[in-house]
Every structure is written in C-alpha cells, then in structure tokens.
Amino acid sequence: MKQGHTIEQFLTFFVGGEELAINILRIREIVAYRTPTRIPGAAAALRGVINLRGTVVPILDLGIKLGLGEHPVSKNTCVVVVEVILDGHLTGVGVVAESVGQVVELSPGDIEQPPALGMRIQGNAVIGLGKLATSFFPILDVDALLGHGSELHGALGAAFGEEHARGLPPGGGPEEGREATPARPRAPHATPR
Amino acid sequence: MDVGHEAILRVFLAEAEESFLDLEEALIRLESYPDDEEALGTLFRRVHSLKGDASSLGFERVTAFAHAMENVLDRLRSHALFVGRELVTVLLRCIDELRRMVPAAPSGGDVVSEEGKALLDQLAAMLGGGALDLPEAEARQQGVAPTYRPGGQARTLRVDVEKLDRMLGLVGEIIVARNRMGRALASEEGREGTREGTLEMAREGAPGRSEMAQSQEETDRLFTELRSTIMQARMVPIGHTFRGYTRAVRDLAGKAGKIARLKIEGQEVEVDTRIVEQIRDPLTHMIGNAIGHGIEPPAARVAAGKDPCGRIVLRARHAHGAIVVEVADDGAGLDRGKILEQARALGLVGEGAEPPDEELFQCVFHPGFSTAQAITTSAGRGVGMDVVRRNVEAVRGSVSIESRAREGCTITLRLPLTLAIIEGFTVGVGTERYVLPLDAIQECIDLPERERENCERRGVINLRGRPLPYLRLRALLRVGGAAPVRESVVVVEHEGKQVGLVVDELEGKSQMVIKPLGPLLQGLPGLSGSTILEDGEVALILDVGGVCRLALQEGAHGGLGPHGNSGALGAHGAHGALGAHEARELPHGVARRPRMSVPPTGRT
Numbered sequence: 001m002k003q004g005h006t007i008e009q010f011l012t013f014f015v016g017g018e019e020l021a022i023n024i025l026r027i028r029e030i031v032a033y034r035t036p037t038r039i040p041g042a043a044a045a046l047r048g049v050i051n052l053r054g055t056v057v058p059i060l061d062l063g064i065k066l067g068l069g070e071h072p073v074s075k076n077t078c079v080v081v082v083e084v085i086l087d088g089h090l091t092g093v094g095v096v097a098e099s100v101g102q103v104v105e106l107s108p109g110d111i112e113q114p115p116a117l118g119m120r121i122q123g124n125a126v127i128g129l130g131k132l133a134t135s136f137f138p139i140l141d142v143d144a145l146l147g148h149g150s151e152l153h154g155a156l157g158a159a160f161g162e163e164h165a166r167g168l169p170p171g172g173g174p175e176e177g178r179e180a181t182p183a184r185p186r187a188p189h190a191t192p193r
Numbered sequence: 194m195d196v197g198h199e200a201i202l203r204v205f206l207a208e209a210e211e212s213f214l215d216l217e218e219a220l221i222r223l224e225s226y227p228d229d230e231e232a233l234g235t236l237f238r239r240v241h242s243l244k245g246d247a248s249s250l251g252f253e254r255v256t257a258f259a260h261a262m263e264n265v266l267d268r269l270r271s272h273a274l275f276v277g278r279e280l281v282t283v284l285l286r287c288i289d290e291l292r293r294m295v296p297a298a299p300s301g302g303d304v305v306s307e308e309g310k311a312l313l314d315q316l317a318a319m320l321g322g323g324a325l326d327l328p329e330a331e332a333r334q335q336g337v338a339p340t341y342r343p344g345g346q347a348r349t350l351r352v353d354v355e356k357l358d359r360m361l362g363l364v365g366e367i368i369v370a371r372n373r374m375g376r377a378l379a380s381e382e383g384r385e386g387t388r389e390g391t392l393e394m395a396r397e398g399a400p401g402r403s404e405m406a407q408s409q410e411e412t413d414r415l416f417t418e419l420r421s422t423i424m425q426a427r428m429v430p431i432g433h434t435f436r437g438y439t440r441a442v443r444d445l446a447g448k449a450g451k452i453a454r455l456k457i458e459g460q461e462v463e464v465d466t467r468i469v470e471q472i473r474d475p476l477t478h479m480i481g482n483a484i485g486h487g488i489e490p491p492a493a494r495v496a497a498g499k500d501p502c503g504r505i506v507l508r509a510r511h512a513h514g515a516i517v518v519e520v521a522d523d524g525a526g527l528d529r530g531k532i533l534e535q536a537r538a539l540g541l542v543g544e545g546a547e548p549p550d551e552e553l554f555q556c557v558f559h560p561g562f563s564t565a566q567a568i569t570t571s572a573g574r575g576v577g578m579d580v581v582r583r584n585v586e587a588v589r590g591s592v593s594i595e596s597r598a599r600e601g602c603t604i605t606l607r608l609p610l611t612l613a614i615i616e617g618f619t620v621g622v623g624t625e626r627y628v629l630p631l632d633a634i635q636e637c638i639d640l641p642e643r644e645r646e647n648c649e650r651r652g653v654i655n656l657r658g659r660p661l662p663y664l665r666l667r668a669l670l671r672v673g674g675a676a677p678v679r680e681s682v683v684v685v686e687h688e689g690k691q692v693g694l695v696v697d698e699l700e701g702k703s704q705m706v707i708k709p710l711g712p713l714l715q716g717l718p719g720l721s722g723s724t725i726l727e728d729g730e731v732a733l734i735l736d737v738g739g740v741c742r743l744a745l746q747e748g749a750h751g752g753l754g755p756h757g758n759s760g761a762l763g764a765h766g767a768h769g770a771l772g773a774h775e776a777r778e779l780p781h782g783v784a785r786r787p788r789m790s791v792p793p794t795g796r797t
Contacts, residue, residue: 038625048731
C-alpha cells in the first residue's frame with residue numbers, strides 16, 4: 001500500500017478473444033510466435049519449449065490454462081515472455097497471445113477488485129480489473145499463474161504414456177485452474193505493485 | 194574498502210571450511226596412528242593459521258578458542274600429552290564449535306556456546322588443571338601482523354558456476370549462429386543448406402567465398418577449444434567431497450557400537466561440480482547403509498577372523514569416458530535371506546522363485562524397500578537406495594550393486610564426465626527430433642520387414658539369436674502421423690539390459706550443450722533435459738534409464754503375446770497391486786523376467 005499512489009503500466013494482450021493485462025515490470029520481451037518443441041507428458045497447457053537466444057523457455061497456452069478456449073495461430077500471434085521466480089531463480093516463461101493490445105497507465109483508483117461472479121476467468125489468477133474508458137480488463141497475477149503452487153509446477157510427470165494417465169492426481173489436470181489454491185504471501189486482490 | 198573486506202571474509206570462510214576438513218582428517222588419522230608426526234604437524238599448522246587469520250580480522254572469540262586448542266596440540270607435540278580416543282572426541286567437538294562460530298563471526302555472533310565452554314574446561318583439564326582463561330591481549334599480540342601466505346600457490350579465483358554455465362550457453366549459441374550463416378552462404382550458392390554444402394562451396398566457389406568458408410572452419414575449431422576450456426573450469430577434484438565423510442564414518446560407527454575407518458582412493462579425479470552436488474546425498478545414504486548393515490560389531494568381526502575395525506573405501510576412477518565412484522565395505526555383505534523375504538512381501542519376486550543374486554539385489558532400489566528391523570539414524574540398507582538411484586540417474590548415471598556374503602558389498606556409481614555437454618545421437622520420429630546419449634547406444638539396425646506389419650507399440654525381434662524387446666518411440670512419445678516404410682531400431686543398453694527403440698530416422702551424432710528444462714518441466718519421466726540443435730530448434734534428450742524402464746515394464750504387462758505371462762505371475766501381480774505410478778519404478782531385474790521366458794525362436 002506504500003506505493004499506492006504511483007501510476008503503473010500494464011501491457012494488454014488477447015487470449016481467446018479476451019483482453020488481459022500483465023504489469024509491464026514483469027514482462028521481459030515480446031517475440032514472434034514459432035512452433036515450440038512439444039514435451040511429451042507435460043500438461044496440455046504447456047505447448048512446449050522454444051530457444052530464446054540460447055535459453056530454453058517453456059511456452060504456456062493461457063487459453064487452455066484459463067479455460068478461454070483455443071485459438072488458431074495467425075500472423076499476429078506472439079509470445080509474451082514473463083518473468084517468474086521459480087526455485088529461487090528468475091525464470092522466463094512464454095505466454096501465447098493472439099495479439100498484443102496496448103500499454104495502459106493505471107493509477108490505483110483505476111483498478112477495481114475482481115467481482116466474485118460473472119468473470120470468465122475463475123480463481124485467484126486475477127488480481128484486479130483495470131478500468132478503461134469503455135471497458136474492463138482482468139489484470140493477471142503472474143506468480144499465481146506460473147509460480148510455485150500453481151498446478152503447472154511439479155504435477156506434470158504422471159501423464160507420460162497411456163497407462164500413466166491414470167496416475168494424474170485427481171483435479172490436477174491443467175483445465176481445472178480454479179482448483180489450485182496456492183499459498184501466496186499477498187491477498188489476491190491487493191493493489192498491484 | 195567494503196568490497197575488499199567482503200572478499201577477504203569470503204576467502205576466510207572458505208579457507209576455514211577447508212581447514213576443518215583437514216583437521217578432522219588429521220585427528221582421525223592420529224587416533225589410529227598416534228605417532229603420525231605429519232598428521233600432528235598438519236593439525237598444529239591448521240589451527241595456528243586459523244587463529245592467525247581470525248585474529249587479523251578481529252574475531253577475538255574465535256581466536257581465543259583456537260588458541261585453547263593450540264595449547265593442547267602443543268602438549269601433544271612435545272609428548273607431554275598422549276592421543277586417546279577421548280582427546281580426539283573432544284577436539285572433534287571443538288571443531289564443531291568452531292564450525293558454528295566462524296560463520297557467525299563477521300556479524301559478531303560468534304559467542305562460545307554452553308557446550309563450547311564445557312569443551313574449553315575439558316581442554317583445560319587436559320592441560321593439568323590450570324584454567325584456560327586467555328588474556329585477550331595475548332591473542333591480539335599474536336595476530337598483529339596479518340598472516341601472509343608465501344607465494345608459490347597457484348593463482349586461483351572462485352567463480353560462480355552459473356557464470357560458467359552462461360559462458361557455455363553463449364558458445365553454444367555462437368555455434369548455432371555460425372551454422373546459420375554457413376547455411377545462408379550455402380543456399381546463396383543454390384546448394385542444399387548442409388555443412389557439406391559449405392565445404393563444397395569452398396572448393397568450387399569464388400576466392401572470397403572460399404576464404405569465408407575457411408575462416409568458418411577456423412572459428413569452429415576455436416569454439417570447440419573454448420568450449421572444452423570452459424568445461425575444464427567446471428571440474429573439481431572429488432577428494433574434497435570424499436574427505437567430508439572421514440568424520441561421518443567415525444562418528445556413525447561409534448553411535449552404532451562399531452568401529453570403522455574411511456579409506457579414500459582417487460581423490461584427484463576431477464568431476465563436474467554439478468555432479469558432485471548431486472552425489473552428495475547418495476554417498477551419505479550409502480555410507481550410512483554400509484555402517485548400519487554392512488560392518489559387523491567388533492566382536493562379530495573378530496569371530497569371523499577380520500580386523501575389528503571395519504573398512505569403508507570411497508574410490509573414484511576414470512573408466513571408458515565415464516567416472517566410476519565406488520563405495521565398498523568389508524562387512525557381512527547383503528543379507529540374501531532378508532532381501533528375498535522382503536521382495537516376496539512386496540510382491541517383487543514370486544513365491545518359490547529363487548532369482549540369482551544379481552537380479553535379487555536389484556530389489557533394494559525399489560522405493561520403500563528395507564530390511565531394517567529398527568529405524569536408526571543410519572537407516573537400513575535399502576532405505577533410500579531408490580533415492581540413490583534417482584539422484585544418480587538424474588545426472589545420467591547408473592548404479593549397480595555387488596555383494597559377497599561375509600566379504601562385503603560394493604556399490605558402483607557410473608557418472609558422466611560432465612553435465613554440461615553430451616555426446617548425443619539425434620533421431621527423428623515423425624516431425625519431431627529427439628536426442629539419445631551416445632554412450633548408451635550399442636548399435637543401430639533396420640527394423641525387420643516382418644515387424645513392420647506389427648504396428649503395435651512394442652514387440653520382440655531376434656538380435657543375433659537373442660530376444661530383443663523393442664518399443665516404438667512414436668507410440669511412447671505419442672507422436673502423431675503414420676510410420677514410414679522403413680524404420681530403424683536403436684539398440685540401447687541400460688544396466689546390462691538391452692532394449693530396442695524404434696525410430697523413423699537416424700540423424701547422426703554430435704556434441705551438444707545440455708540445457709536444463711527448468712523448474713516447470715523438471716521430473717518428467719523419460720526426459721533428462723534438452724539441447725539446441727544446429728538449426729536452432731530445441732530437441733529433448735531422452736533419459737535412457739527411464740525409457741528402458743517404461744519399455745521393460747510394459748513387457749511385463751503381457752505385451753509380448755501369449756508367452757509373456759508364463760512364469761511371471763509374481764511380477765505381474767505386483768504391477769496390479771502397485772498401481773501405475775509405482776509400477777514405473779519397478780527394478781529392471783524383476784520387470785525383465787517375463788521377457789526372458791519368451792522363446793527366442795519363431796519371432797524373426
């Protein structure tokens with residue numbers, strides 16, 4: 001709350017036709033989409049990995065992860081590389097976006113708490129609703145989405161080969177994003193940093 | 194000034210840790226050989242220089258503590274005191290106290306604990322009653338001049354391993370970029386974008402182009418050299434890790450009412466730092482097991498005609514482009530009876546079956562396997578052996594066990610030289626490419642025509658009269674599309690067993706920089722990492738151990754046809770009971786059994 005009066009910048013992008021936003025400080029770069037190398041046995045929301053200047057970066061499909069539906073790759077499709085701290089290391093994770101929207105500046109007054117009902121995206125992945133002249137867009141909590149405790153982390157192994165599909169923990173599937181209740185230091189509706 | 198001071202502190206802490214290891218080693222040696230002047234000299238020198246260093250940094254309490262130890266050592270040197278078990282124990286505990294104090298010293302938290310005070314009293318008692326209250330002035334006087342280490346030492350630098358990793362990654366990237374340029378040059382000539390294309394162009398093309406190609410080759414050579422230089426920088430002698438166990442062996446044995454000493458061989462063998470980190474836990478497990486179960490109590494040893502003091506050997510050596518680390522004890526060996534009993538209880542071995550030792554002992558790698566009757570701090574042989582195998586396989590190594598009743602047990606770890614680079618063999622399946630570690634590959638053959646009609650996931654072919662179970666990677670990895678007319682079989686070996694992996698295409702071998710898959714994707718079975726191919730695409734590196742286990746275990750599920758189940762009910766039943774997840778972890782020896790019952794005739 002100390003930084004409550006600062007204006008912050010957010011990048012908006014489209015997934016499943018929905019305009020989403022991420023704090024620009026968490027975004028490393030935006031690169032053109034290229035077909036990732038598929039990872040057998042990984043959760044469906046993980047499309048695979050790409051080579052980003054020598055680093056292998058996992059590519060996440062938010063459409064599947066957040067249940068917004070899949071979208072064909074077009075010439076506007078791109079990868080938003082987001083920074084998350086995993087196992088103590090700053091790690092880049094790519095998020096597939098149908099297209100990039102705009103950079104918006106919001107003061108704390110422009111951010112509403114997400115309503116309990118009526119949202120296409122369930123659960124704690126949304127930390128607020130950004131207000132623009134005509135519309136609202138959900139602001140995503142990158143740590144809840146990708147960090148420790150999100151069900152993408154660690155629970156992937158079981159889906160390797162057909163007889164192992166049974167080994168998936170119940171409710172651990174990638175589509176059930178709202179099942180995950182990661183322990184997070186902040187309340188989900190806290191003012192963005 | 195601040196930065197300089199920080200750096201000095203870091204060096205001090207690192208050197209202190211080194212000193213502690215030396216001290217422990219020397220003390221334990223002295224316990225066995227009280228007349229060893231050299232060990233005594235080392236002890237004295239190390240404590241003295243620790244005291245000097247601490248004093249020059251103004252750590253008075255550490256200085257005083259070390260001084261008290263030095264006094265006792267001085268008496269030992271002048272033969273006014275004699276080395277005994279008790280004295281060694283007290284001095285070892287003094288080292289523990291220093292271990293605790295030294296890291297806290299920079300922040301002023303290096304207070305002597307209650308236990309430390311008791312130790313000081315004990316030291317004083319050894320000196321003949323006089324209290325050991327050191328006038329601090331004395332300590333300071335000794336440390337007026339900062340210790341100066343004479344030259345002649347190699348100039349060294351401590352570097353973060355991650356920096357070296359980054360350097361290695363960059364070299365790999367440069368090679369990818371270089372290859373791209375090579376292809377661009379070649380395609381401009383209207384040739385195919387292969388490396389051969391570049392070379393051919395050099396021969397036929399204009400002089401300018403030939404020069405370009407030449408310098409390309411030149412840089413290639415330089416990059417290879419640069420890469421191996423960085424690789425060497427990552428290597429550390431394994432002795433440092435080994436020496437940490439000298440103390441552990443003595444103390445653990447003491448707690449178990451046994452006597453044991455550690456012998457170290459091959460401590461100069463250099464290993465990749467990452468591998469050293471990964472095998473620390475396995476070594477601890479194995480040494481704990483050797484003491485808890487291998488080494489007999491002294492009386493039993495004497496009765497068996499052995500030295501009452503048990504011997505554990507940690508040995509490292511190079512063998513066939515790999516590093517072999519052995520943990521050997523001269524104890525009673527694995528208890529066949531108990532292992533068989535436990536294996537039957539877990540359903541790993543059928544009732545009435547009497548598998549050979551080699552096969553039976555594989556069971557100890559099964560999760561949850563233990564013959565320990567009581568849970569002790571050193572656990573039971575078998576507890577944690579699954580962890581040992583998992584850790585070793587995580588660094589692309591393998592583990593095997595050899596035991597002789599009454600003579601002892603040797604566990605052998607085979608580890609790659611490095612984790613940074615792999616000699617890889619690229620295979621194509623559909624539109625995807627995967628990398629297999631070359632050292633696991635024995636040969637490549639064509640899939641016999643007969644088997645092409647068999648579009649099953651797996652089958653058995655005749656490899657020079659022996660049955661070779663095979664598995665289609667296309668099915669295992671769920672690659673889409675239909676198989677081509679010609680398929681190839683890559684014969685891989687893992688822990689002495691052969692498995693065929695059916696692929697569409699063999700693309701050849703090359704040196705590759707291994708890229709970890711990162712925390713999000715860690716622990717996927719069958720995958721050990723990834724690499725960036727020459728064209729810049731990411732390819733996954735298959736973990737042969739994991740893939741073989743999948744293949745062999747699937748064989749046990751009756752995938753081999755009507756013969757597959759005969760005589761394998763024990764193993765088969767176990768799978769059903771354990772469920773999919775555990776079944777994946779079944780040791781090979783067991784899962785392999787059904788395959789052995791398949792008649793080799795009539796399958797080719």
